[in-house]
Amino acid sequence: MNDLKNIAATLTHDELIEVTKSSLCTLTSCDSLLNDLPLDIVTEEILLLTAVEHGKCITIYISRENEQKLKVIVPQNATVRELKKAIQRHFELYQRRIGLGVKISWKYIWKTYQLQFDGIILDDENSSIDNYGVNNKVTLAFRKKRKKNKKF
Structure with missing residues (x-):
């Protein structure tokens, strides 16, 4: 234990972070339950995966x-509304992992696109997703909104 403290005392902060990251990567890649997790997983994702279990x-x-x-x-x-926020968080994490730093206007996205489940549009922000029949492991479609014809 004292050897570990001596080694830690000689390393800079950045070197210690790098050693910790590499150790965690080694541990997660060797564990059969954890090897499918991304190497840069955040606490929020771990909590959500635990809640699913x-x-x-x-x-x-x-x-x-x-x-x-x-x-x-x-x-x-x-x-x-909470589903849309979760989609935003997930997509931002996905972009960070693949190295894209593109700023997305989510206000524009939600004005232009809509979520559908079995042909039903999830249009009431305050309604529970249960009301639309959305449950575990279903697929929602992300579709472009159709323009309404304006009458003069």
């Missing part, structure tokens, strides 16, 4: 045109 949260897949599905975790009694 305890049955407090559900996993929802978001299907996008010509893109891979997004896996989003939300509480069972989440509202449509």
